[in-house]
Amino acid sequence: MTDTARDRFRTAYENRYTWDDNFPGYTTKLELRQGDEIYTANIKVNSDLSVEVTGIEDEQVAESVYNHMRDVITHRKRNSFENAHGKSSFSYGEEDSTGAVEILVKGDAMGSNYKIRGKEITQVSRVMGPMAFVINTNESLDTGEGYISTGYNAIFRDSKTNELKGKREFEESYEKFGNYYLPDRQKIEAIDKDNNTITTEFIFSETKLLEPAAVA
Template sequence: MTESRSAQALFQAAYENRYTWEPNFPGYTATVEFKHGDQALTGTIVVKANLSAEVTGIEDEEARKSIIGQLREVAIHRVRRTFTETHGMNTFAYGETDATGAIEILMPEKPMGDRYKLRNNEVCHVHRHLHGIMVTIDTFSSHDTGAGYLSHRYDSIYADPATGEIKSDKIVFEDNYQKVGNYQILSQRIVAAIEDGQPVTTEFNFTNIALLADRVEAAAVAV
């Protein structure tokens, strides 16, 4: 750790190293295959330029909600916001460096103990109070897109912020991406969780990915 470099500067560099979409992101459409236990469903998804998501062709309401939830979660993390817009009111301080070389970044003004860890100019650990729950995320591998990194394998766990009581079993994720035009688009998310005491894997597979601008141009040519 270089003490002469401020904790804020180190954290800002990692924040700005994340892969995000350009502000003129056009949205996209894709075929979705949803697998949950023995259930397998296929439909079509649209993520619009305003990042709202729709699913058609799948009648199961829980499956639709699950797909939309994952698409929204991914899209939110692709929104490009400056460091000042996101963290301009926050302060940062160095914590400990763990055995892997990850540097802890503390947020002293946060009463719930929000903190991060950085490794190789990437955020590899998040511990944040969000919407009444404490979320802890550890990232174990990432994709280098050449224009910022994307998390590949990671897990999350939720706890009561007041008591520290764990509120959920650990959820393990694996994300894969496909470059479409100038954009990295989620092509697969595998989620391993515990339901009713039993391990269950859910897959979200996206194929035939096309940017909405490409669809519009193709339709215009056909006419």
């Protein structure tokens, strides 16, 4: 291979779909479904990517929705490669049967390793204290300005014993508003170590971009 592992990872990292500096923020209505329970909320994501959740009286549920929206924003927030990974070094690992190439990282505080297929990151593995997790992307949306993972799973294990702690399956869809792709629906199936499943759905409607602030 004539390219370096660093170059290849950088290409895939910069191919992720993110919102640009002109992102105005947006408002949306949320219907949250979990089992027999249904909650509704008003969500506002500001241009500085701060989040406001109103309309849910249950504080625990409101906090859960807030944290979920923060996760959504984390994946769309633009961050330069040098800022995120500039201090790390990269090397090639093995290529699997699907053609995905392992990218091994040194100097990453979270012990991250990746797999790259084409120009997409298809696997992230990390160790965070007692917990190790692997995220595998199975489906993605090509926006023309980068890809968004729309089908993926996360597998959690004990970092010392490798015991399975749980698994989550994610299905997501997005819609374009103006120049920006925003979440339309997200479904999460949480499966514990005893194979019990809880399904949570986030359904967004009446989504509107905020008007950019006028420049004096």
